Amino acid sequence: MEEKLKDTTLLFLVRCDDTGVITEICLAMKKRGFGMGKWNGVGGKLEPGESIEDAARRETEEEIGVRVGKLRPVAQLEFMYSVRPGWDQLVHVFFADEWEEEPTESEEMRPGWYAVSDIPFDSMWPDDRIWLPEVLGGNLIRGRFVFGEGETIIEHEISAVPDFD
Numbered sequence: 001m002e003e004k005l006k007d008t009t010l011l012f013l014v015r016c017d018d019t020g021v022i023t024e025i026c027l028a029m030k031k032r033g034f035g036m037g038k039w040n041g042v043g044g045k046l047e048p049g050e051s052i053e054d055a056a057r058r059e060t061e062e063e064i065g066v067r068v069g070k071l072r073p074v075a076q077l078e079f080m081y082s083v084r085p086g087w088d089q090l091v092h093v094f095f096a097d098e099w100e101e102e103p104t105e106s107e108e109m110r111p112g113w114y115a116v117s118d119i120p121f122d123s124m125w126p127d128d129r130i131w132l133p134e135v136l137g138g139n140l141i142r143g144r145f146v147f148g149e150g151e152t153i154i155e156h157e158i159s160a161v162p163d164f165d
Helices: 052-064 128-136
Strands: 006-016 022-030 072-081 089-096 109-115 140-147 153-161
Touching (some): 006 052, 022 052, 052 089, 052 109, 072 128, 128 140, 128 153
Parallel strands (some): 006 089
Antiparallel strands (some): 022 109, 072 089
8 A cells, every 4th residue: 555645835935927927936045954055935744633725824934924825736746755765745836926024034944036037946956947947837737756865856757737636
């Protein structure tokens, strides 16, 4: 019997132009723990009894001091770690274009805004350059990434989907 992957969340604040095209994305530099030294979205694990959406909202407020309203699901990504199976997870990725307060630094994360054309992929997880441009371009994505030693992607697949039902 296949074990269920641990659900986790990842959220990106985005700014759009008048036509709805995403022009800027808020990334956050991870200052400690898993992913330290990398730019990413904000998010993490669910607490007992917490929904995926509530976890994304809570993590966003804890990590960058922002309260988000409506979440837009944009990707579901399986991450498998051949050398650390305990890290295997299903990441539910969201965009939010409406929030209260401005992103502020916490003990865990230092936020920064980037133009979509200037995303620092060299300072991010290697999978980000594969799937993030797809969702920034308007596609909904399901993906699977298998990592080997040294954060090397040894296998991956992504596909556009009409929704996540």
